[in-house]
Amino acid sequence: MHTKKITEKGQIWEGFLFLFVIAFVIAGFSYFFIYKFGGVPVIKKPSGGPAERGVLPQGTFFKNTAPKNSEKDKDLLPYQPIKLLGVFGNTARAATIPKRIILTNQLTTNISSSFPSGASLETDTIKIGLSGTNIKNAKDRVFFEYLLLPVDKKWKTTSSKTLNLSRLTPGFYILIVRSRNNSYLADNTPAWLSFRIATSPWYRKVTFSTSGNGKTVSLYNSSKETINITNWKIKSEFGTYAIGQAVRIVDPRLTQVNSDIILQPGGRATLKAATTSLGYSFLPNRCFPFLTHAYKFDFSISGYCNKLSNDEYLNLRRRQFLSESCINFIKSYSCRTPDAKALQRIEKDTSCKNYVLENLNYQSCFQKYHNEADFFSKEWRVYARVTQLFFPRYDRVKLFDAQDLPVGTKEIN
Numbered sequence: 001m002h003t004k005k006i007t008e009k010g011q012i013w014e015g016f017l018f019l020f021v022i023a024f025v026i027a028g029f030s031y032f033f034i035y036k037f038g039g040v041p042v043i044k045k046p047s048g049g050p051a052e053r054g055v056l057p058q059g060t061f062f063k064n065t066a067p068k069n070s071e072k073d074k075d076l077l078p079y080q081p082i083k084l085l086g087v088f089g090n091t092a093r094a095a096t097i098p099k100r101i102i103l104t105n106q107l108t109t110n111i112s113s114s115f116p117s118g119a120s121l122e123t124d125t126i127k128i129g130l131s132g133t134n135i136k137n138a139k140d141r142v143f144f145e146y147l148l149l150p151v152d153k154k155w156k157t158t159s160s161k162t163l164n165l166s167r168l169t170p171g172f173y174i175l176i177v178r179s180r181n182n183s184y185l186a187d188n189t190p191a192w193l194s195f196r197i198a199t200s201p202w203y204r205k206v207t208f209s210t211s212g213n214g215k216t217v218s219l220y221n222s223s224k225e226t227i228n229i230t231n232w233k234i235k236s237e238f239g240t241y242a243i244g245q246a247v248r249i250v251d252p253r254l255t256q257v258n259s260d261i262i263l264q265p266g267g268r269a270t271l272k273a274a275t276t277s278l279g280y281s282f283l284p285n286r287c288f289p290f291l292t293h294a295y296k297f298d299f300s301i302s303g304y305c306n307k308l309s310n311d312e313y314l315n316l317r318r319r320q321f322l323s324e325s326c327i328n329f330i331k332s333y334s335c336r337t338p339d340a341k342a343l344q345r346i347e348k349d350t351s352c353k354n355y356v357l358e359n360l361n362y363q364s365c366f367q368k369y370h371n372e373a374d375f376f377s378k379e380w381r382v383y384a385r386v387t388q389l390f391f392p393r394y395d396r397v398k399l400f401d402a403q404d405l406p407v408g409t410k411e412i413n
Helices: 002-036 070-076 081-086 310-319 324-332 340-346 350-359 362-369
Strands: 102-104 107-112 119-121 126-134 143-149 156-158 162-165 171-180 185-187 191-197 206-211 216-221 233-235 240-242 268-273 379-384 395-400 406-412
Touching: 107 171, 107 185, 107 191, 126 171, 143 162, 162 171, 206 395, 206 406, 216 395, 310 324, 324 340, 324 350, 340 350
Parallel strands: 102 185, 119 191, 268 379
Antiparallel strands: 107 126, 126 162, 143 156, 143 171, 171 185, 171 191, 206 216, 216 268, 233 240, 233 395, 395 406
């Protein structure tokens, strides 16, 4: 009987031991999962000040998406850091604090910027001032570690008190900064600043210049993409001008058909506060020299010249029975249409006159060359029926895309 009781007690202790081992394993697994893989973060309520402050949790998760609705941004600012950091969800890991870092309230961190937290910026480059102090040792050298979410996955370190961020793509960002010393003591309440880069997708891809005493703006497509600039706007202190459509296939004999202005890679568009003798904006082509007898242009175009080879001139003489004087006349007008006075020189040579009227003109040139790869110019000529586009001195010219997002800015001094 006594032996039986001892056996039962042993089984009970073995049961307790088994349960203890199971609980220990579960606790260890939970610790590993929550803290090593970034479980539920704990964030302190920020204090006030020019840069709101909040605690960056260990193993926080973030994702590469941001709220698109500006109203949502307002809900996040300025005193809701739990929601603010929570914007980035849990699909991409970032910001795990290295084991050697010791978080402490001994250090302080501050951010200074030319814009408030939550601002929408019309540039992809920003400059941030950094400052930090060791409360217990003012002479302690302080470094700065920062994360730009959702871009960075690991802390970056700088000893500079100025942080320059450039070429930021459009979207919502949070910059988190904490001070750190050589002993790897780090501020446990990092400073943070949120902002939205509200530039156009074509920012830096389309550049522009100004000239002509306030009358000319030239756009250049430096990307490898085709870009539609119809409905883009030029805004200045003088006023706003919206870029319209233009004629791609010019034929003065027909009713012109407008189309959107598409800049090819490396293409340009020159906008002028002026009028043109054609009466509309257009894309020049290599046959434009044949129009110079009837229209005046404010630019030069190198046109296809109908210069024939010696064999072709020989064939003209043999098959067309053209005279030597006629061939010389064709050579002298191979790049332009002869005017009425010039045609009088061959008035009596019927064969010559018929050939000239048939071939030395814009329509003939267009039919012959319009399928050539380089037939159309890469530079659109756009004419604005306004007195000027901007003030020639002390103005700021801004270019906006069709969605009214900023593409670039020029200061006129």
